[in-house]
Amino acid sequence: LRQGEYGAALYPESTNTIRMVTLIEPETNLPYLAIAVQRIGNSVSRPVDNWNRGGLCAEVDLATGTLSRAAARETTERRLVWHDVHPDTGAPIKGVQVPYWEEIKKVILDTASRMAYYKFLSWDVVTMNDGIAVIEADTVSGIETLQVHRPLLRDKRVRQCLEHLGYVRRKS
Numbered sequence: 001l002r003q004g005e006y007g008a009a010l011y012p013e014s015t016n017t018i019r020m021v022t023l024i025e026p027e028t029n030l031p032y033l034a035i036a037v038q039r040i041g042n043s044v045s046r047p048v049d050n051w052n053r054g055g056l057c058a059e060v061d062l063a064t065g066t067l068s069r070a071a072a073r074e075t076t077e078r079r080l081v082w083h084d085v086h087p088d089t090g091a092p093i094k095g096v097q098v099p100y101w102e103e104i105k106k107v108i109l110d111t112a113s114r115m116a117y118y119k120f121l122s123w124d125v126v127t128m129n130d131g132i133a134v135i136e137a138d139t140v141s142g143i144e145t146l147q148v149h150r151p152l153l154r155d156k157r158v159r160q161c162l163e164h165l166g167y168v169r170r171k172s
Contacts, residue, residue, distance in 0.1 A: 001135065003127065003128065004129035006098065006127045007126060010038070011040050011086055011089060011091070012089075013043075014041025014047050014055070015048075016039060016049045017049055017124040018037070018060060018098065019039055019125075019141065020033060020035075021146060022112040022120075022121050023119065023157075024118075029116050030116075031116065032109070033108070034161075037060060037149070038070075039051065040056040040093070041055050042072070051073070051144065052142070054073070056087075056093075057149075058070040058094070059149035064101070065101025066096070066097055067094060067096045067097075067098070070093045072087070100131075104125060104127070107132060108125070119165050120161075120165065121138065122140070122141030123136070123137050124136040
């Protein structure tokens with residue numbers, strides 16, 4: 001699989017995937033996008049973009065497809081370090097636009113609606129020069145990477161879905 005220019009510009013020595021999480025609303029049985037993060041490899045994680053192997057992640061603004069600053073775990077003290085540019089290459093991260101973001105969302109949401117029996121799915125998407133490749137859809141996801149930028153349960157819609165599914169207890 002060869003990622004497109006967008007992913008290669010972030011870091012060329014790993015395939016840089018967008019992790020997207022869809023949830024199915026109990027009332028409508030329709031999917032929505034709960035969060036998306038751009039995972040980015042570096043000299044510590046290469047040849048992968050994996051957070052647990054030292055990679056970075058930037059939140060994708062769901063409305064605009066624009067990347068936030070990226071987080072990485074500092075390996076010795078296990079604290080978060082923030083990057084507006086890639087620490088190895090100096091390539092911009094914060095403010096970078098994911099190409100054809102609206103089309104990516106449409107493909108993922110259309111596919112999730114056809115698989116609505118899966119109430120929670122995490123998708124790994126690679127941007128290509130002529131579209132996208134979905135390399136995985138999974139019913140589990142590493143939650144740490146997703147919550148580096150914001151706690152998911154603060155989002156009322158996400159909390160209600162996860163409560164309905166029994167993943168979290170209802171607030172009393």
